[in-house]
Amino acid sequence: MGLCMTAAIRLKLENIVKEYPGCRANDGIDLTVEAGEIHALLGENGAGKSTLMKVIYGVVQPDEGRVVWNGHAVQVDNPAQARRMGIGMVFQHFSLFETLTVAENIALSLPPDEARNRSQLNQRINEVSERYGMELDPRRYISTLSVGERQRVEIVRCLIQETTLLILDEPTSVLTPQEVTSLFATLRTLSKEGCSILFISHKLEEVRSLCHTATVLRQGRVSGDCQPAEISASEIARLMVGDDTPISTRVTAAEPGEPLMEVSGLGWKSKDPFGTSLRNVNLDLHKGEIVGIAGVAGNGQDELLKALSGEIRADAGTICLSGQNIETLFPDQRRKLGVAIVPEERLGRGAVPDMSLADNALLTASGQGLVERGLIRSGRVREFSREVIRRFGVRCTGENSTAGSLSGGNLQKYIIGREALQNPRLLVASHPTWGVDVGSAVAIHESLVKLRDEGAAILLISEDLDELYQLCNRLGALCDGRLSPLAPTSELHIEQLGQWMAGEFESTEVAHAVA
Amino acid sequence: MLLLERRPVASSVMRWASPLLALVLTVITGFILFMVVGKDPVEGLKFFFITPISDLPGLAELGLKMAPLLLCAAGLTVCYKAKLWNIGAEGHFLMGALGASVMAVQLSAVNGFWVLPVVLLTGVLGGMIWAAIAAGLKTHLHCNEILTTIMLNYIALNLLLYTVHGPLKDPYGFGFPQSAMFSDSALLPVLIEGTRLHLGLAFGLLATVAVWVLFARSFIGFQLNVIGQDHRAAAFAGFRVRKLTWFAFLVGGATAGLAGASEVTGPIGQLVPQVSPGYGYTAIIVVFLGRMHAVGIVAASALLALTFIGGEILQIAMQMPKAVTALFQGLLLFYLLTCDAFIHYRVRLKKAAPQPTSAAVAAAPQEV
Numbered sequence: 052m053g054l055c056m057t058a059a060i061r062l063k064l065e066n067i068v069k070e071y072p073g074c075r076a077n078d079g080i081d082l083t084v085e086a087g088e089i090h091a092l093l094g095e096n097g098a099g100k101s102t103l104m105k106v107i108y109g110v111v112q113p114d115e116g117r118v119v120w121n122g123h124a125v126q127v128d129n130p131a132q133a134r135r136m137g138i139g140m141v142f143q144h145f146s147l148f149e150t151l152t153v154a155e156n157i158a159l160s161l162p163p164d165e166a167r168n169r170s171q172l173n174q175r176i177n178e179v180s181e182r183y184g185m186e187l188d189p190r191r192y193i194s195t196l197s198v199g200e201r202q203r204v205e206i207v208r209c210l211i212q213e214t215t216l217l218i219l220d221e222p223t224s225v226l227t228p229q230e231v232t233s234l235f236a237t238l239r240t241l242s243k244e245g246c247s248i249l250f251i252s253h254k255l256e257e258v259r260s261l262c263h264t265a266t267v268l269r270q271g272r273v274s275g276d277c278q279p280a281e282i283s284a285s286e287i288a289r290l291m292v293g294d295d296t297p298i299s300t301r302v303t304a305a306e307p308g309e310p311l312m313e314v315s316g317l318g319w320k321s322k323d324p325f326g327t328s329l330r331n332v333n334l335d336l337h338k339g340e341i342v343g344i345a346g347v348a349g350n351g352q353d354e355l356l357k358a359l360s361g362e363i364r365a366d367a368g369t370i371c372l373s374g375q376n377i378e379t380l381f382p383d384q385r386r387k388l389g390v391a392i393v394p395e396e397r398l399g400r401g402a403v404p405d406m407s408l409a410d411n412a413l414l415t416a417s418g419q420g421l422v423e424r425g426l427i428r429s430g431r432v433r434e435f436s437r438e439v440i441r442r443f444g445v446r447c448t449g450e451n452s453t454a455g456s457l458s459g460g461n462l463q464k465y466i467i468g469r470e471a472l473q474n475p476r477l478l479v480a481s482h483p484t485w486g487v488d489v490g491s492a493v494a495i496h497e498s499l500v501k502l503r504d505e506g507a508a509i510l511l512i513s514e515d516l517d518e519l520y521q522l523c524n525r526l527g528a529l530c531d532g533r534l535s536p537l538a539p540t541s542e543l544h545i546e547q548l549g550q551w552m553a554g555e556f557e558s559t560e561v562a563h564a565v566a
Numbered sequence: 567m568l569l570l571e572r573r574p575v576a577s578s579v580m581r582w583a584s585p586l587l588a589l590v591l592t593v594i595t596g597f598i599l600f601m602v603v604g605k606d607p608v609e610g611l612k613f614f615f616i617t618p619i620s621d622l623p624g625l626a627e628l629g630l631k632m633a634p635l636l637l638c639a640a641g642l643t644v645c646y647k648a649k650l651w652n653i654g655a656e657g658h659f660l661m662g663a664l665g666a667s668v669m670a671v672q673l674s675a676v677n678g679f680w681v682l683p684v685v686l687l688t689g690v691l692g693g694m695i696w697a698a699i700a701a702g703l704k705t706h707l708h709c710n711e712i713l714t715t716i717m718l719n720y721i722a723l724n725l726l727l728y729t730v731h732g733p734l735k736d737p738y739g740f741g742f743p744q745s746a747m748f749s750d751s752a753l754l755p756v757l758i759e760g761t762r763l764h765l766g767l768a769f770g771l772l773a774t775v776a777v778w779v780l781f782a783r784s785f786i787g788f789q790l791n792v793i794g795q796d797h798r799a800a801a802f803a804g805f806r807v808r809k810l811t812w813f814a815f816l817v818g819g820a821t822a823g824l825a826g827a828s829e830v831t832g833p834i835g836q837l838v839p840q841v842s843p844g845y846g847y848t849a850i851i852v853v854f855l856g857r858m859h860a861v862g863i864v865a866a867s868a869l870l871a872l873t874f875i876g877g878e879i880l881q882i883a884m885q886m887p888k889a890v891t892a893l894f895q896g897l898l899l900f901y902l903l904t905c906d907a908f909i910h911y912r913v914r915l916k917k918a919a920p921q922p923t924s925a926a927v928a929a930a931p932q933e934v
Contacts, residue, residue, distance in 0.1 A: 072574050362801050382804025394802060403796040413788060414803045422785045429783075456575070 059086045060122070061216055061247045062107070067116035069102050076102035077113070078271035084216065087245045089238060091258040091279060094268035095291055096459060096486045100251050103268070104218055107249075108140045109133040134160070139209025140218040143225075145201050147193045149325055154189035157208045179210050183237045194325055197553075198347050199230040206237070217241065218249045223257055224514060225347055228549035235261050253291075254517075255284040267291055292489045300496040303504075305524040308338035311508045312477055317368035319358055327351040329358060332368070332534045334527075336477065336508040341499065342537060343523030344512045346552055351532035352512045353395060356481045359510070360392040361385050372477065387418050389476030393466055393483055395512075397459060401466045404455030408447065409436040411454050412469055419473055435472070443468030444494060460491025467495055471502050478502060481512040496522060516545065530554035570907070571914045580909045585855050585866070588901035595897055605884055613883050614876035614894070624875070626761035630833055631871035632864075634659065634825035634842075636770030638849030639867060640777045641821030643858050645814045647781060649794040652815060654700055654715030655822040656846025657722035658693035662826025664726050665692025667745050667837035670752040670830070671734060681751040686827045693823015694816050696722060701815035705808045711815075719846070730839055745837040754832045766828035771864070773821050778860035790814060822846060843874060844892075851899045854906075870895065 062084040069077040077099045084090045094100050105111045107118065109127035117124050120136060127133050130140070147156050154173055158166035165172065173189045180187040185203040193201060202222060209217055219238075223231045238248055238261065252258055258265055258279045265279045267290040275290040285299075317332040329351055336342055346352055357363040359370065361382035370378045377385050382392075392415075394400045402411045409432050413421055421432045436450035445465045447457055454462055463483060470478060480499065484492040499522060503509050512529075513519050519526055520540060527537040528551035535551035550556070593611065600607035618624050638655040645652040666689030673681050700718060703709040727743070736746040754764040781787035789810055793800045800807055825845065830837050848870050855869070856862030877891030 072571060360802065361804060381806070382802065384804070386804065392802070396798070399796055400798045400802045403792055403799045405795055406792075410788070413785075414792065414799060417785060425785055426783050427785055427788060 060084070061086045061088075061120075063117075063119040064103075064107070065117040065119065067103065067106055067113045067118075069099075069106060069111060069113050075271050077106065079116070080268070080271070080273055082266055082273070084247050084249060086215070086247055087242050088264060089242050089248045089250055089262045091262035091265035092249055092251045092268065093253065093255075093258060093265055093287065093291055095253065095488050097270075097488075098268040098291070099271040100268055101220070104140065104220060104249070104251065107133070107216075108138060108218060134212055134214075137213060137215040138218065139212060139214035139216070141202065141205040141209065141220065141222060143220045143222075145205055147201055147204060149194040150192070152190055152192050153187060153196075153204050156193060156204060157189075157211060160208055161212070175211055176207060179207050183207075183210065183240055184233065185237055198225045198349065199227065199234075202226070202234070210241075214246065216247045216249065218251070220251045221253075222250070223252065223254060227347060227552040228516070228545055229553065231257070255279075255287050258287070259284060269293060288489065297490065297493045300493050300500070300521070302496070302500055302521055305340045305503060307340035307524065308506065310335060311338045311373060312336040313369075313371045314359075315369055315371075317355075317358060317365050317370065319354060319363060319365045319367075321354070327354055327532045329354050329365070329532045332532075334510075334534060334537070336510060338476075338506050338508050339503055340525065341503050341509040341511055341523045343519035343526045343540070344510065344529055344534070345516060345519055345526060345548055346512075346514070346529035348514060350529045350552075352481060352529055354532065355529065355534075356392065356394060356479055356512060359479050360390070360394075383418070386415060386473075389474070391415075391470035391473060391475035391478045393463075393470055393478065393480040395481040395485065397462050397466060398455060402454035402462060405453055407451045407453055408440070408445075408457075408465060409433050409450040411465075412436040412439065412450075416469055416473055439465055439468035439472055442472070443498060458488070458491075460487040460495075463487050464491055464494055464498075467498055471498055475502070475507055477508050477510070479510045479512070482514065483511070484513075484515065484518060516548070520545075528552045528556075530556075567915070569914045570911045573910060573912050576910050577908070577912075580905075581857065584905035584909060585857065585862070585902060587905045588855070588898055589869070591901040591905075592894060592897045595901075596894060599893075603886075605886070610880065610884060610886075613879050614890075615872060617879055617883075618872055618875040622758075623761055626758055626763040627875055628868060628871050629757075629763045629767045630761075631874050632867045633764070633766035633770045633832075634829055634845040635849050635852050635867040635870055636863065637766070637773050637821045637825035637828070638846050639852040639856065639863050640770070640773035641818035642849055642853045643777050643863065644780065644790065644817045646853055647787070647794050647858060648790040648810065648814050650704075650811060650814050651712045652697070652700065652715050652818050653712055653850065654697065654718050654846070655818065655849050656842060656844065657715065657719035658696050658819045658822030659826040659829075659842055659846045660719075660722040660726050661692040661696040662689035662823030663692075663830045663837060663841045664722075664729060664826070665689045665823065666827035667734060667748075667830050668729075670748040671745055673752060674746060674749045677749070677751045679751070681749070682754065682831065685748075685752045685831055686824060689827020689830075690820045690823045693821070693826065694819040696823075697815040697819025698812075701812045704815075705811050726837075726841070727839055730837055734837060736836075743839055747836045748831060752831055753835060754828060762833045764828070764832040766825070766832050769824060769828060770867075773824075774860050774863055786810070786813065822849075848874075848895060851895055851902075855898065855902055870898075873898075 060083060064080060064082040067077050067080045080103060092100050106113050109129045109132055118127060154169065154176060157176060158172060176187060176189040185207060187203050187207060202225065222234060226234060242248060250262055262279050265277050266273055267275045267287065269291060279287060314332060314334040317329055319329040321328045327350060332355065358365050361380060365378055369376045372388055377388060398404045412435050413427065413432050416435060419435060421428055421435060433450050439445065440447060440450060443464045446461050467483065483495050487495065499509055511519065511523060523540050525537045526540050526543050526548060527535045528548055530552060531554055535556040596611060597607040600610040619628055638659060642652060642655055666685045669688035670685045696718060700711055700714045703714045704711045730743045730745060734745045736744055754766060757763045757765060757767065781791065789805045792805060793807055793810060829841055834841065852863060852866045852870050856866035873891050873894045877888065880886040880890050881888055
């Protein structure tokens with residue numbers, strides 16, 4: 052064992068081509084993964100990472116090219132076959148049944164004879180989880196587990212099936228910093244035992260600390276191979292985005308003004324038994340500052356945004372804007388008072404996919420003189436739309452292109468521009484750069500900072516801690532519908548924020564009260 | 567192997583070609599059907615499509631049948647744009663006819679210019695009340711509008727039958743289940759002397775134009791469109807979905823109710839059980855065939871009006887059964903829905919994929 056295996060080539064992809072209608076997702080990709088290697092697959096959204104993973108895992112068949120597994124050319128027809136060969140995959144969105152236990156979920160993916168012997172299975176789950184430092188109780192129901200624990204279930208499920216290649220799709224995007232550290236320890240142990248790991252990510256510092264090698268994809272092709280520990284994050288970023296895109300924003304310090312919004316005792320009860328309820332959320336916002344809300348997805352971010360926008364009506368508490376309680380107002384009435392919202396879903400909430408950009412301007416900007424006596428002033432609508440396109444550098448064929456035809460980054464620039472041009476006093480933005488190319492992300496950050504400097508208050512809800520630390524002057528975290536206290540970014544250590552994200556903020560609240 | 571593959575962008579050519587293609591396929595199928603039942607297909611199709619519109623009285627009859635179709639289709643367009651699947655135009659129509667008849671019979675001894683408007687408005691109100699029931703069930707109890715409106719159609723029909731057999735039955739009508747003839751002041755003026763074509767057609771055309779303006783220019787139309795295309799965007803924008811749902815249903819009820827009122831105060835002049843040959847249902851085909859667009863709807867209503875008249879002529883001239891009208895309407899809708907699939911999809915021939923060597927598929931995972 053050991054030495055001789057580390058040199059063996061576990062997986063080799065040769066000239067993989069996969070074409071979808073209107074897009075060549077993989078365009079001749081070569082990739083080699085050795086036994087025991089932690090190999091990063093980097094690239095922006097739409098670079099072809101997911102398609103390549105689906106090819107390896109047998110979800111789709113390549114149009115051209117060869118997959119060589121342990122020295123043999125193979126055709127992977129479906130994921131079941133991939134699992135039999137020893138390939139395991141953990142998707143970004145977990146495939147677990149909330150109403151079943153950990154053991155039951157794992158049993159579902161095993162051959163019948165192994166699945167039936169439940170006590171033996173429980174024992175194996177315990178063995179595997181202890182060996183790799185992933186505490187897990189086989190009898191617990193999935194619905195009671197945190198996102199980090201659910202990910203462990205997925206990983207344990209792969210390991211129980213003697214996986215020799217583990218594919219992880221953006222595994223850290225759902226974890227707190229502490230959970231990331233423990234996941235990395237597990238992955239390093241696995242690697243030492245000879246298990247290969249394909250680690251898909253766009254977080255460069257993580258890749259640098261964890262991975263032995265990296266393959267960078269850009270527009271369906273390999274744009275470079277490197278040893279991430281030996282080159283800088285900005286060099287890797289260059290490989291991802293190409294030469295002509297700016298990769299970072301310079302953020303000047305904020306100069307907060309007078310108080311603008313005060314949320315106190317906000318509560319909302321979810322009707323969905325597995326949904327998140329908001330509990331006693333308190334929040335204050337000053338003019339000219341950006342306040343960040345961190346948190347793992349599904350901890351009440353969407354609910355908080357909807358309560359602020361007026362899409363849901365809170366059961367308790369008040370939302371005061373310059374002293375006026377706006378909690379009882381509809382979304383469009385709040386908008387008239389200067390509240391602008393950028394929701395997480397660009398298509399299907401922030402914009403209607405099949406409508407033109409001009410019509411999508413009308414969606415929220417109708418109060419800007421675009422409608423008179425119930426009739427649409429289409430000339431003004433087009434003009435407003437062109438203004439957004441021009442001022443925010445939206446790449447499109449014009450205001451008549453449909454929202455759905457724009458790339459994520461360009462549509463997001465359009466939506467932010469649409470809200471910004473209405474001179475909001477308060478902007479609430481949820482994950483504004485999620486799934487957006489680096490160039491657009493920089494542009495979006497710049498427009499947020501510009502809006503802040505013009506005196507608007509901005510509430511930034513994000514899972515991207517780098518983004519939060521870069522832009523915000525105060526930070527807090529949501530966990531299970533409760534909001535931690537807010538602390539100045541410069542005084543808030545990432546460890547502390549991680550504890551808040553995990554829901555441990557009772558002690559700090561006391562400390563805060565005393566101070 | 568043939569594959570149905572999603573187009574990257576919906577085909578705008580196909581959006582308009584599809585109704586024409588459906589019509590051609592309907593004619594071809596009709597041709598074959600005539601042959602199968604042993605009738606001369608050329609003769610049959612001529613009787614069905616050409617004879618009815620070959621002279622002025624024929625064209626007037628066409629306009630007469632178009633009037634209720636246009637009115638019902640205008641209201642349904644408002645609902646369907648917002649993806650509110652109101653199938654209840656037939657019921658609204660019947661309640662409109664019933665309401666107008668009740669008022670007309672009440673006012674049978676009265677003369678005056680105001681009688682007709684009052685009678686028509688009562689019809690409009692009848693249709694709106696019927697639509698309001700479905701709207702309330704939808705917005706307050708989340709009942710599926712397809713089911714409620716269909717069921718309400720049958721209730722309306724039975725209510726109408728009860729009325730003509732009971733309270734509204736003409737005491738001098740020799741026991742026939744029908745109301746008394748309305749007085750002249752409750753009748754719609756005729757548009758072309760010597761024909762039955764009445765003012766109802768003007769109502770229909772006006773309603774079509776009004777709906778076109780609603781969606782082309784007004785903010786309410788825009789909001790209805792957003793609700794139809796993207797419910798979550800409508801909620802995000804803060805549109806009052808509940809109010810707009812009521813608006814769409816009430817417009818649908820009002821226009822179909824006016825259609826029913828125009829029918830009893832127009833060509834019929836009294837309330838009879840068979841006041842509608844299914845105008846409310848046929849209007850659904852009109853809306854989809856006409857692509858929810860004013861010009862398309864006028865053309866589609868002319869075509870569907872033709873199927874009613876053509877069916878009648880075939881019954882007389884070629885002894886075909888009455889079902890021939892429904893058959894042609896059904897074929898048309900069937901082919902339209904089929905052809906519509908090609909707006910978003912296209913057919914592709916799948917080449918046999920090159921087979922990589924699969925000998926090593928079962929290569930066992932190596933020991934680690």
